Amino acid sequence: MDRLKEAIRRQGTVQSGKVLQLDAILNHQVDPELIMEMGEEFARLYRESGVTKVVTIESSGIPIGFAAAYKLGVPMVFARRKKTLTTDNDSYCERVPSFTKGIVTDLMISKKLLSSKDRVLIIDDIIANGDAVRGVIRILEQAGCTLVGLGIAVEKAFEKGAPALREAGVRLDSLVRVASVDGSEVRFTD
Template identity: 60%
Template sequence: MEQLKQKILQESAIVSNDVLRMDSIINQQVDPSLIMEIGKEFAARFKADNITKVLTIESSGIPAAFAAAYLLNVPLVFARRKQTVINDPDSYVERVPSFTKGMVSDLVISKQFLNRDERILFIDDIIANGDGARGVVKIIQEAGAELVGMGIVVEKAFQAGANYFREQGIRVESLVKIASLDSGEIVFKD
C-alpha cells in the first residue's frame, strides 16, 4: 500500500534499529481514511475465504480490524491485554511477552465469542517477534476454530515473527514490509 508507506515515511519516528514509533498513524492517533483503505485491502485479500469473525489484540489492532470486519460484514472480537473483575471467568487466557511494551501480559477472550465453527481472520497492527500473535493462535486452536489467515498492517521483516507463521503454513498478508531501520533510515522490502 503506497499510501501507508508514504504516511510511514512522513510521520513515523525511528526509536532504535528495532523500534519504529507510529503513534500518529495507527497506534494513538488514527487516520480514519487510511484505516478504511487498510480495511478494504484486507477485505479484498480475504473476501473469498468465508471469514466468520475478525480477531485482534487490544488496543492498536482494533481500528484496522474493525475496518476489515465492517467491510467483511462479520463481528470483531479483540483479546483484552489483562484480566479484570469484569472479564468473563470462562475465558481463554494466554500469557505473552510484548516486544514494544517490554512486559508480559495476559491475552483474554471470553469463550462465548469463539467456537469451533468459526473461520478466523487475525489482524494485527505490527508484527515483530510474533509473541502476541502466537498467543492468539494458541487461543484459536484451543477453541477449535480455524485460523484462515493473518492480516498484518506493518511487518518488520528483519524480525522473525511473520516468517515463523509462514513456516507453520499459516497465510500471512502484510500490507507493508520493513526490511531495515538501521542507520536511522526506513527501508521497505518489496
C-alpha cells in the same frame, strides 16, 4: 500499500535501532480514511475465505480489525490485555511477551465469543517477533476455530515473527514490509 508507506515515511520515528514508533499513524492516533483503506485491502484479500470473525489484539489492532470486519460484514473480537471487573471469568487466556513493552502480558477472550464453527482472520498492526499473534493462535486452537489467515499492517521483515509463521504454514499477508530501520530511515521491501 503506497499510502501507508508514505505515512510511515512522514510520521513514523525510529527508536533504539529496531523499534518503529507509529503513534501518529496506528498506535495513538489514527487516520480513519487510511484505516478504512487498510480494512478494504484485507477484506479484498480474504473475501473468498469464508471469514466469520475477525480477531485482533487490544489496543492498536482494534481500528484496523474493525475496518476489516466492517468491510467483510462480520463481527470483530479483540483479545483483552487486562482483566477488568466485567471480564468474563470463563475466558481463554495465554501469556505472551510484548516486544515493544518489554513485559509479559495476558491475552484473554471470552469463551462465549468463539466457537468451533468460526473461520477467523487475525488482524494486527505490527509483527516483530510474533509472540502476541502466536498467543491468539493458541486461543483459537483451544476454541476449535479455523484460522484462515493473518493480516498485518506493518511487517518488520528483518525480525523472525512473520517468516516463522509462514514456515509453520500460516497464511500471512502484510500491507507493507519494512526491510530495515537505520538511524531515522525506514526501508521497505517490494
